[in-house]
Amino acid sequence: MKRFLFLITGVVFVFVSCKKADYQKVTHDPELYRITVKKLNDIVLENNFPPVIASRNYVYANIAAYEVVAAGDPTHYRSLAGQIKHLPKTPQPEKGKEIDFQFASLLSFCFVGNAVTFPEGSMSVYVDELKQKAKDAGMPSDVFKNSVAYSDSVAKHIMKWSKKDNYAQTRSASKYTVVRKDGRWIPTPPMYAQALEPHWGEIRTMVLDSASQISAPEPPAYNMTDKNSVFYKNVMQVKSMVGSLTPDQKHMANFWDDNAFKMNVIGHAMFATKKFGPAGHWMNITGIGTKLRKFDFNSSVAAYTEASIALFDAFINCWYVKYKANSVRPETVINKLIDPDWKPIIQTPPFPEYISGHAVISAAAAETLTKNFGDNIAYTDSSETEFGIPPRSFKSFRAAAEEAAISRVYGGIHYKIACDIGNEKGREIGDLVNQKLKLKLK
Template sequence: MKKFFVLLCAVSLFACKHKSGDYAKYTSDPLLYSKTVKRLNDVVLYNNFSPVVASRNYAYANIAAYECIVAGDSAYQSLSGQIKHLPQMPKSDKSKTIDYHLAALLSFVKVGNAVTFPEGVLMDYYDELKNGADSAGMPSDVLKNTVAFSDTIVATVMKWSKGDNYAKTRSAEKFTVRQEDGRWIPTPPMYAQGMEPHWCDIRPLALDSCSQFLPPAPPTYNMKDSNSAYCKELMEIKRTVENLTNEQKQIADFFDDNPFNLHVTGHVMYATKKFSPPGHWMNIVGIAAQKSGADFDKTVAAYTETSIALFDGFIACWKAKYLHNTVRPETVINKLLDPAWQPYIQTPPFPSYVSGHSVISSASAEVMSHYFGDNFSYRDSSEREFGIPDRSFKSFRDAAQEASWSRLYGGIHFRSDLEQGNLVGKKIGEYIVGKLRIQTNSQNQLSLNK
């Protein structure tokens, strides 16, 4: 009887270590990756990360996931040596069985957890992914090997991330507000100081520098001449907001993407939240990947390159914003034309020129067109959870243009902010697509568009 019990224990132990099952159906589901990105998106939303900081969170987490894909799929090429200072990635032990898709998921979560707060906010979900793989039949040794490999990627990416000057910008001097005509000053209702005035000091990923795609100077502030380019643009904003159509209101609401919208009623103040612009575009990647039937690896690649465009787009945009330091329309209209005038959406706390939403939307659209096609139509359901109806688009560039013009309808940007922002974003997106070699040969590179 004792021998039988020992034998039974041995068999049970062997079965636990070598259990079989089609666990790849679980770990290789591209929708699971999109759901994982959404988990980070929710953390960013509920913890009030600014749009520029959010872009950093998405970029590092996706890069870590992508490097796991590279280790398991020879069709994809490492970003090491292609983006700023990224070292060679650790090699996996080919004698051990590793599930590279699970490694990508775990790496995304662990890096996402490390670059956000509160501490440990994503680790319950990390355990949920591991338990899901275990329940789907992943042998214990494969799970152990996968976690160990993921940890090497995470450690490398996190060490590299610390050299991007982010920590240094946390203690940099605050932006100095100067009460001069045409220069930015804080706007109601929050009257917050200039957000991230040193973001141009953050190390870019693909760009050579933050100044690589600087736009020309904006129209000169001139309210004395009603025929000046500046005055004409300002009056266009005033008239537009005062005569908004229902369609224009819907567009402004859909792309408002304000992560912290402050409401003031008498002595009562409260905030409502939505995804920031980069969070919105991360959602769009997931929608496109699912509609196109992209496999797990292509889905990760699309998220990664789009997140790089978002990250570099904000760095380039913030260089222009704080270089030119232009006043918001609301400030000028209230001071000179109508003290009671309000924009349709809330003015964000940083200078006007150029439009950040325009830059990052156009940059993202170029990358996503590369992956999914120039005329990829889709229905954007990202805003449903905020009670905002879906909108449909003929292409990513169509969506980027609408996102840009939403800022005019919202009353927070000049036409020149949008037009130049679109041009800068398009150049950045084209540059990233041309520079990064995601797949290992030209034939595979072309296949991304199929």
């Protein structure tokens, strides 16, 4: 009789274990996290978020997801509370309650993604799909309930913290004053849009002590009368390069364009086309890295989180430099003094030229990816195929960042010096993120 009961108990144990394994195969799949990040990326694209604001959307959502992962596996992952000095301690799970931390991580990401994007609730349908997926896979009702409750507590904690980053205050800050003075930025065709986010340098940083911690040298002084001046040579270099681009260089310019809202002008007709911005592109590249290196769910969340923090701080630093320098774009100078009909290959974005945003944020992100995935990791980036642009292959993440920087010169929207210095400063920011943040415990 005892042997019979033992056999029954064993069968029940095996059955329960199999059911648990079944639902965890679904909720612990790193591909599901990649899909979830891409879902937010699509919402950012559809709602035309500017690049700097998009970086804010990604960083808080990823941090919320990561804090759940760290709470669920404290022997391998360390909370960002204390590492990011102004992040308060994250709520801890209640003892005795079984939680699927990976499922809760997904929900926390979506909760914050819902809150920081508009229209609010954009991810609600997807959240319902995630919940149904977990139920269909056999997640027990108590685990489901506990996971949802814990995800909500962490997400609300992160949202409360996010509201202190000065974002709301910058919504009502003074607008940029256009000063028509040689060498100073003014709006460019075809949109002639007002300056984008002139106060972004006032947003609270994550790892940097302040927006100005990583300093950049002053840009070359405006001088179009001396043909030997650094500024004149940089202007003529842009004009010369754009006029003699190879097909591959044109591909580079378009591949890294990442213009979230491009105004197309054909005769008297104008229409806009949308793409994800630079931060969204690097979120995609992070996903490629996690898949290529076969990272599990928790490691994937950590990689996305570090990259998003680097992107966020890099944008703040870059925008501080941009609006301090207020440098004129090549298009403005060339149209006024050299060729009124000259146009860049890609559309000039509505903010000052120095330093190159793509160069800074790409280099910063590449440093975190290099730390997480390794140096000289060759990969193919097909992120742009959904916009009709063929993929490109790279020998490393740093090589991709360097190409992103020079592509802005090929596109005709930056001087080379702004891209070279931007790449250098971005690497410094990425290095700082790598040094200060220790997400994985040895």
